[in-house]
Amino acid sequence: MAIDTLTPPQRNNNRRLAFWLGLLVVFMVGAAYAAVPIYALFCKVTGFGGTTQVASSNPKGLIDRQITVRFDSNVDSSLPWTVVPAKPVTDKIGNVETVVFTAHNLSNKTVTGQAIFNVTPEATGIYFNKIECFCFTQQTLKPGETVDMPVTFFVDPDLAKNGDLKTVRDITLSYTFYAENKGS
Template identity: 35%
Template sequence: MQQLREPFKEGNRNILYYTISIILGTVALSYGSVPMYKMICQTTGWGGQPIKSSGHASLTSDPSVRLTPVETSRRLRITFNGSVSDVLPWKFTPQQREVRVLPGETALAFYTATNQSPTDDIIGVATYSVTPGQVAPYFSKIQCFCFEEQRLNKGETVDMPVFFYIDPEFLRDPNMKGIDTITLSYTFFKARYDKNGHLKV
């Protein structure tokens, strides 16, 4: 009887280890550091971060050329989303539902954040994403509030600008054919710090 139970004990032990590994991996990904997230985005273009890699020279050419609106192009519809994590008592919303831009044309959008805590000043940090994901390398932000600490006093409301453009190279990419709507989404998290005082989410 004891010999029959041994394989079941071993199987249960393996399932336990597997479950713990999944839980730890999920927690690590959910609370990964902002600097690591930013570095990955800058290297790959994932999440809409402008690519910094030297392998993407066509996307990092003379800015004056890239900032010339392509008048012959269709206008692209840019929509906006805003959310906050469950533990952050802020209200965070875009001030506009959408804007329509030509590739190469700069646009300015605003989000509004309010610290709804009646007692605490709170520091938040935003991450963002661009959908559809394949548009990310072409969505270039000249100025934005992502990855930077934003301190709001109790009850304070602030406007946060996003100054951006769609790189004209978007029009040359066959994978962009049929894409007319792009969504920019921001999520704010409560800033946390490790024992060395480095920012993490």
């Protein structure tokens, strides 16, 4: 038979410790669930990791400095598509441009895909604004179908005010396409 040798103050200290440790566990589980949306918000606000911005127009106008925007596409092996990126565009910073990616479904089934994107150099992400983009929604292609997928964008003239980016002459907008899993 076990004998309880703890005094009432020791029992109270143990209960208090158990309470705080339990609260810490609840906080850590909550933080784990909140981490992804908080990180996504952080990337959107700061452009961290090459995350681009979404805009409805360019209210700041043009500046004389030119920049070349190059385009890249990668397709995950689980998606039976080919995607041809748009040709590079060189223009004044601030000019609104529309380019077209072309996707082709190589399979004999209807396939839905989603594109994720990033911009390099990463520090330019906060200045890269998309007005319209196929990447905002899933794309569904019928068997053998080929579609044009436009992107309308501009580079914010505030890029020129960032001394760290004064030598940047090229930005690459890259998309990676993944199959949308219907069973998930």
